[in-house]
Amino acid sequence: xxxxxxxxxxxxxxxxxxxxxxxxxxxxxxxxxxxxxxxxxxxxxxxxxxxxxxxxxxxxxxxxxxxxxxxxxxxxxxxx
Amino acid sequence: xxxxxxxxxxxxxxxxxxxxxxxxxxxxxxxxxxxxxxxxxxxxxxxxxxxxxxxxxxxxxxxxxxxxxxxxxxxxxxxxxxxxxxxxxxxxxxxxxxxxxxxxxxxxxxxxxxxxxxxxxxxxxxxxxxxxxxxxxxxxxxxxxxxxxxxxxxxxxxxxxxxxxxxxxxxxxxxxxxxxxxxxxxxxxxxxxxxxxxxxxxxxxxxxxxxxxxxxxxxxxxxxxxxxxxxxxxxxxxxxxxxxxxxxxxxxxxxxxxxxxxxxxxxxxxxxxxxxxxxxxxxxxxxxxxxxxxxxxxxxxxxxxxxxxxxxxxxxxxxxxxxxxxxxxxxxxxxxxxxxxxxxxxxxxx
Numbered sequence: 001x002x003x004x005x006x007x008x009x010x011x012x013x014x015x016x017x018x019x020x021x022x023x024x025x026x027x028x029x030x031x032x033x034x035x036x037x038x039x040x041x042x043x044x045x046x047x048x049x050x051x052x053x054x055x056x057x058x059x060x061x062x063x064x065x066x067x068x069x070x071x072x073x074x075x076x077x078x079x080x
Numbered sequence: 081x082x083x084x085x086x087x088x089x090x091x092x093x094x095x096x097x098x099x100x101x102x103x104x105x106x107x108x109x110x111x112x113x114x115x116x117x118x119x120x121x122x123x124x125x126x127x128x129x130x131x132x133x134x135x136x137x138x139x140x141x142x143x144x145x146x147x148x149x150x151x152x153x154x155x156x157x158x159x160x161x162x163x164x165x166x167x168x169x170x171x172x173x174x175x176x177x178x179x180x181x182x183x184x185x186x187x188x189x190x191x192x193x194x195x196x197x198x199x200x201x202x203x204x205x206x207x208x209x210x211x212x213x214x215x216x217x218x219x220x221x222x223x224x225x226x227x228x229x230x231x232x233x234x235x236x237x238x239x240x241x242x243x244x245x246x247x248x249x250x251x252x253x254x255x256x257x258x259x260x261x262x263x264x265x266x267x268x269x270x271x272x273x274x275x276x277x278x279x280x281x282x283x284x285x286x287x288x289x290x291x292x293x294x295x296x297x298x299x300x301x302x303x304x305x306x307x308x309x310x311x312x313x314x315x316x317x318x319x320x321x322x323x324x325x326x327x328x329x330x331x332x333x334x335x336x337x338x339x340x341x342x343x344x345x346x347x348x349x350x351x352x353x354x355x356x357x358x359x360x361x362x363x364x365x366x367x368x369x370x371x372x373x374x375x376x377x378x379x380x381x382x383x384x385x386x387x388x389x390x391x392x393x394x395x396x397x398x399x400x401x402x403x404x405x406x407x408x409x410x411x412x413x414x415x416x417x418x419x420x421x422x423x424x425x426x427x428x429x430x
Contacts, residue, residue, distance in 0.1 A: 014248065015248060015249060016248055016249040016250060017248055017249075017250050018247065018248040018250055018251050029413075029415045030415060032418075035348070035351060035420050036348075036350075036351040036354070036384055036387050036388045037346065037347070037348040037351050037420060038249075038250075039387035039388075040380065040383050040384050040387055041346070042387075043383050043387065044380075044383075056382065056386075056392075057392075059382075059383055059386040059387065060386055060387070060389075060391065061386075061387060061388075061389050061413060061415070064387070
């Protein structure tokens with residue numbers, strides 16, 4: 001499950017940004033992999049792909065700061 | 081009050097022209113039609129076609145009449161007209177409650193009414209009063225309105241090019257050569273500012289509207305920075321596409337209003353506006369806040385703020401997914417923010 005999410009997120013990122021390999025624990029905001037245009041699209045993508053509606057309180061930089069963190073957040077929200 | 085109409089969808093047989101094309105190729109345009117199409121176009125109202133016909137024949141006929149250029153994403157097929165209207169609304173990214181549909185056939189109008197009760201239905205017998213209809217008369221007509229159709233046509237070209245582009249989305253944006261200019265609102269901008277506040281719902285942080293007098297006062301106000309954005313790229317000039325009102329107080333700056341035309345969605349314009357505000361606040365050592373009013377349409381804008389590092393102020397934010405709720409956001413991100421690499425930004429010095 002986690003691996004599947006990570007794989008999909010990696011492929012989403014590479015479609016949007018032209019960057020070399022991103023490590024699962026790289027800070028996407030720090031390293032500039034994700035700016036706010038793409039972070040908005042990331043949220044839209046995750047909601048569609050994993051059939052979620054992310055609550056307002058769960059939308060913040062911290063929950064989506066790395067591939068690891070995204071997978072964790074999506075898994076947590078799916079369980080609810 | 082009902083929304084102003086942004087798009088008129090026309091039937092062809094016995095609506096735009098007399099006769100049925102599939103039966104008789106010598107159909108003629110109804111009198112006055114050209115003038116109606118042209119006036120609506122000048123008012124900045126978009127137009128399209130939903131007709132049950134052979135696509136090629138009908139497009140050829142529109143070309144012969146010299147009116148083909150007025151229609152964006154024409155839907156000519158034997159399928160449902162309600163579905164056709166759906167497709168047009170999606171392509172143009174405008175909501176169905178701003179659509180009008182003109183058809184001589186009551187069955188077609190009823191089919192559209194059944195699926196889309198919010199669409200304004202017009203009987204083809206009434207087309208001569210169409211120009212006088214209140215919902216088809218915009219509050220003011222700006223230069224941006226007159227160019228609107230052409231702007232959508234260049235957008236069609238952009239989309240076409242993007243579909244065949246093989247690199248990443250970011251690389252594609254770089255090829256557009258986008259130039260964003262943020263400048264202080266001047267009196268000549270006020271019609272457009274008013275138009276943007278009335279027309280924009282999705283990418284609008286608060287939905288506040290201001291009277292002409294209030295807007296004039298804001299331009300001169302020492303306590304406010306009132307900015308308007310213009311965008312150009314290699315396909316053309318989008319015109320003035322967004323505004324931002326920043327209130328300056330002793331200890332803090334507050335974004336009172338941030339809005340952008342849906343035409344520039346997914347181009348990083350909101351981001352650029354906010355980054356400018358962040359830089360400005362930081363250079364003056366002020367905290368940056370933003371007012372936000374949830375509506376049923378503007379969630380995208382809320383996500384933009386949150387993912388940029390704005391957090392809700394005050395008590396523990398609950399599951400505030402109700403509509404029409406006002407919140408105050410505070411910028412708390414520790415990350416350094418810079419303008420996106422694919423945008424060339426010109427703005428007043430911080």
